[in-house]
Amino acid sequence: MSFTFSDALAPMNGSATRNIFKLLGRPEIISFAGGMPARDCLPVKEIAQCCAEIFADPAEAIRCLQYGATEGVPELREEIIKLAGDVGITGLGHENVQILSGGSQGLDLLLKAFVNPGDIVLVEDPTFLGFLSTVRSYSARALGVRTGDGGFDLEDLEAKIKKYRPKLIYAITTFSNPTGRTHSAANRKAQAELASKYKLILIEDDPYGRLRYEGTPVPALKSFDQTGQVVYVSSFSKTISPGIRAGFALGHEDIIRKLNIGKQGTDLHSSNLTMMAVARYLQKGYFYPHIEKSIPVYRGRKNAMMEALGRYMPGEFRFTNPEGGLFIWGEADAKIDTQELFSEAMARNAAYIQGSVFFANGMGANTLRLNFSNESPERIDAGIRVLGDLFKETIAARY
Numbered sequence: 001m002s003f004t005f006s007d008a009l010a011p012m013n014g015s016a017t018r019n020i021f022k023l024l025g026r027p028e029i030i031s032f033a034g035g036m037p038a039r040d041c042l043p044v045k046e047i048a049q050c051c052a053e054i055f056a057d058p059a060e061a062i063r064c065l066q067y068g069a070t071e072g073v074p075e076l077r078e079e080i081i082k083l084a085g086d087v088g089i090t091g092l093g094h095e096n097v098q099i100l101s102g103g104s105q106g107l108d109l110l111l112k113a114f115v116n117p118g119d120i121v122l123v124e125d126p127t128f129l130g131f132l133s134t135v136r137s138y139s140a141r142a143l144g145v146r147t148g149d150g151g152f153d154l155e156d157l158e159a160k161i162k163k164y165r166p167k168l169i170y171a172i173t174t175f176s177n178p179t180g181r182t183h184s185a186a187n188r189k190a191q192a193e194l195a196s197k198y199k200l201i202l203i204e205d206d207p208y209g210r211l212r213y214e215g216t217p218v219p220a221l222k223s224f225d226q227t228g229q230v231v232y233v234s235s236f237s238k239t240i241s242p243g244i245r246a247g248f249a250l251g252h253e254d255i256i257r258k259l260n261i262g263k264q265g266t267d268l269h270s271s272n273l274t275m276m277a278v279a280r281y282l283q284k285g286y287f288y289p290h291i292e293k294s295i296p297v298y299r300g301r302k303n304a305m306m307e308a309l310g311r312y313m314p315g316e317f318r319f320t321n322p323e324g325g326l327f328i329w330g331e332a333d334a335k336i337d338t339q340e341l342f343s344e345a346m347a348r349n350a351a352y353i354q355g356s357v358f359f360a361n362g363m364g365a366n367t368l369r370l371n372f373s374n375e376s377p378e379r380i381d382a383g384i385r386v387l388g389d390l391f392k393e394t395i396a397a398r399y
Contacts, residue, residue, distance in 0.1 A: 007139070008137050008138070008139070026349075028349050029346070029349045029350070029351055030349060030350050030351070030375055030379045030380075030382060030383030030386070031350075031351045031371075031374065031375065031383075032305075032350070032351060032352045032353075032370040032371050032372065032375070032380075032383060033351040033352055033353050033371065034371055034374060035177065035238075035326050035327070035371050035373070036242065036371075036373065036374045037237075037238055037241070037242065037294075037373060037374070038294070038297050038298065038301070038373050038374055039374075040297055041290075041293075041294040041297055041298070042241055043240060043241070043281075043286065043290050046281060046284075046286045046290070047240070047241065047244075047277060047281065050276075050277040050278075050280040050281050050284070051273065051277050053280065054273070054276050054277065054280065060276065063272065063276070064272045064273050064276055065272070066272070067268070067269070068269045068272045068275075069269060070260050070263050070264050070268060070269045071094070071097070071098055071099065071256075071260055071269075072097070072098065072099025072248075072269065072270060072275055073099070073272065073275045073276055073279060074094060075276070075279040075280075075283070076099060076275045076276070076278055076279035076282075077094045077097040077099065077248075078094070078279075079278075079279055079282040079283065080097055080099075080248050080250075081093075081094075081096075081097060082282075083282070083287075084220075084232075084250055086210075087206070087209065087217075087219060087220035087222075087223065088219035088220050088222075088223030089220050089222050089223050089232060089250060090223075092250060093253075095253040095256060095257075096250055096251060096252070096253055096256055097248060097249070097250055097256065098248065098249045098251075098256045098259045098260055098263070099246070099247075099248050099269075099270050099275055100233075100235070100246075100247035100248055100249060100263070100270065101245045101246075101247070101267055101270045101271070102235055102237060102242075102245040102246070102247045103205065103207050103233050103234055103235030103237065103247035103248075104130055104134075104235075104247075105247065105263070105266070105267075106231075106233040106247055106248070106249040106259070107130075107131055107134060107170075107203065107205065107233060108134050108266075109249075109259045109262045109263060109266070110168070110201070110203055110231060110233075110249075110259065111134055111135060111138050111140070111168070112138070112262045113255070113258045113259060113262055114167050114168055114201055115135070115138045115140045115167050115168065116138075116140070116167075117138070117139035117140065118139065118140065118141070119140045119141070119166070119167040119168075120140070120141055120143050120164040120165070120166040120167065121135050121140055121141070121142050121143070121166055121167060121168045121169075121170060122142075122143055122144075122145050122157065122160055122161070122164070122166045122168070122169045122170070123135075123142050123143070123144055123145065123169075123170045123171075123360055124144070124145060124147040124152065124170075124171055124172070124176065125144025125145060125146060125147055125359055125360060125361075126144075126147075126178055126179065126329075126355065126358035126359045126364060126367070127142075127144070127170065127171075127172065127176075127177075127178075127358060127359075127360070128172060128177045128178070128205065128358070129178075129357045129358050131170055131205075132357075132358075132360060140167070142360040143160060143164060143166070143360055144359060144360040144361060145157050145160055147179075147181070148181075149181055150183065150184040150186075150187050151171075151173070151181075151182075151183030151184055151187030151188065151191070152171070152183070152187060152191060154187065154190050154191075154194075157169075157191070157194065158194055161194065161198050161200065166200060167200070167201065168200065168201050168202070168203060169191070169194075169195060169200055169201070169202045169203070170202075170203045170205065171183065171191070171202070171203070171204060171205065171221070172205045172206070172207075172208075173188060173204055173205075173206060173209075173218075173220070173221050174206055174208060174209035174218065174324070174325070175208040175209065175211065175212075175322055175323070175324045175325025175326070175327075176325070176327075177207075177208070177325070177326075177327055177369075178327050178329055178353070178355065178358045178369035179320055179322075179327070179329040180320045180321075180322025180324075180325050180327045180328055180329055181320060181322065181329075182218060182322070182323065182324075183218070183221070184218065185218050185219060188218070188219070188220075188221040188224055189224040191221055191224075192221060192222075192224035192225045192226070192229070192230055193224075195225075195227075195229040195230060196225075196226060196227040196229050199229070200229060201229060201230075201231060201255075202221070202225075202229055202230045202231070203230075203231050203233060204220060204221040204222055204230055204231070204232045204233065205233050205234075206220065206232065206233070206234045207234055207235050207237060207238050207247075208238055208324065208325040208326060209234075209324075210238075210239050210291055211238060211239070211291070211294070211295065211298060211324045211325055211326065212295070212323060212324035213295055213298060213299040213302060213323060213324050214299075214323045214324075215323035215324075220232055222250065228251070228252035228254075228255070230251070231249055231250070231251035231252075231255055232249065232250040232251065233247065233248075233249050233250075234247060234248060235247030235248070236278060238326065239287070239290075239291055239294075240278065240281065240287075240290070244271075244274045244277070244278065245270070245271070245274065246270065246274050246275065246278045298326070298372075298373055300377060301372045301373060301375070301376075301377055301380060302322070302328070302372050304372070304377035304380045304381060305328060305370065305372040305380050305384060306319070306321060306328070307381075308380055308381045308384035308385065308388075309328070309330075309384055309388075311384075311385075311388075312384050312385045312387075312388030312389070313330075313384070313387070313388045313391065314332075314334070314388065314391050314392045314395055316332050316333045316334040316336075316391075316395060317330050317331065317332050317333075317391065318330070318331050318332075318333075319331075326371055326372065326373045327369055327370065327371055327372075328369075328370045328372065329355070329367065329368075329369055329370075330355075330367060330368045330369075330370060331355070331364075331366060331367045332366040332367070332391070333366075334366070334394075334395045334398070334399070335366070335398055336365075336366050336391060336394060336395070337365045337366070338352070338354040338355060338356070338365065338366065338367060338368040339354040339356055339365065340365075341390060341391075341394060342354055344390060345386070345387060345390055348386045348389075348390060349386065350383045350386040350387050350390075352368045352369065352370055352387065353368065353369040353371075354367075354368055355367025355368050355369060370384075
């Protein structure tokens with residue numbers, strides 16, 4: 001059969017990660033492709049208890065099962081205001097908080113609110129592939145800005161602001177997906193000042209920031225915002241559960257009001273059960289102890305991957321060594337095409353994400369992203385050995 005689909009979906013082929021998940025049903029495949037939390041770090045017992053308490057109270061059960069407010073239940077917004085203080089974001093009221101069905105919904109709503117066809121959006125190069133796909137769905141254009149260990153190349157950022165007059169700037173400032181890098185406090189302050197100077201909206205995406213295994217926390221970019229140009233987006237996908245689809249946006253009340261209107265036309269409101277369960281989870285004090293329990297798990301797996309990379313990978317590769325988050329980024333000096341080699345890696349029962357999908361212009365054929373959170377240290381060691389052998393063989397055959 002033949003169907004005529006809208007132009008909005010034409011540039012969207014589905015996330016590379018989502019597509020690869022379809023191939024990973026076989027338990028023998030060691031996957032470094034996704035970004036899923038460890039199974040051991042899902043608080044099944046605590047979430048079950050919170051849900052049971054909601055349905056044990058007739059009034060709460062009815063509130064859960066009835067329609068709700070688009071901005072989200074008030075008790076969750078109150079808890080999020082408290083959490084925001086941990087990263088230096090203060091002075092918030094309920095009018096500055098929008099509850100989301102996952103952090104990705106916030107990115108979509110912000111693009112819906114600010115971007116017209118043909119507009120430019122500046123992003124880190126490389127950046128989150130899901131955001132690039134969503135930008136294309138609005139017939140806008142993502143343009144990469146040079147990015148290093150400390151954040152944006154500020155000269156390149158300002159030059160592109162002046163040349164292209166973008167509508168938005170987008171950055172994952174702490175433990176970036178895909179590189180694992182973190183923007184310095186000075187870089188964040190300069191970004192906020194540029195956003196204010198040129199009256200641009202800057203989206204700070206922070207789903208990984210609480211998963212810090214070493215080093216010193218950096219205040220949120222939003223904490224340097226003096227004029228309301230920065231919108232902070234986060235979620236509980238990596239700290240509680242991705243399946244509950246709970247996130248939030250913090251920003252100027254006029255922006256939050258516009259996101260609220262956009263959300264009304266998307267899903268009316270997030271799941272009442274999810275919002276109420278997360279609020280209760282936070283109120284009962286489960287959040288911080290759970291993160292403290294999860295961090296040694298992730299630290300151990302990250303260290304296992306770094307050790308395996310040093311042991312098995314060819315010297316032509318360089319890898320980031322993040323202080324937290326879920327990802328390690330690799331780049332080869334040699335002529336390695338990670339997309340071309342993916343099928344062979346899968347045939348050897350190991351999977352990764354080719355780096356080119358994270359670049360606005362499709363470059364980065366010699367790069368890859370590795371996730372360490374969802375495999376045991378033993379399987380991490382075995383999988384990296386498989387990839388190391390593949391890349392060594394490829395380099396030897398071409399040089």
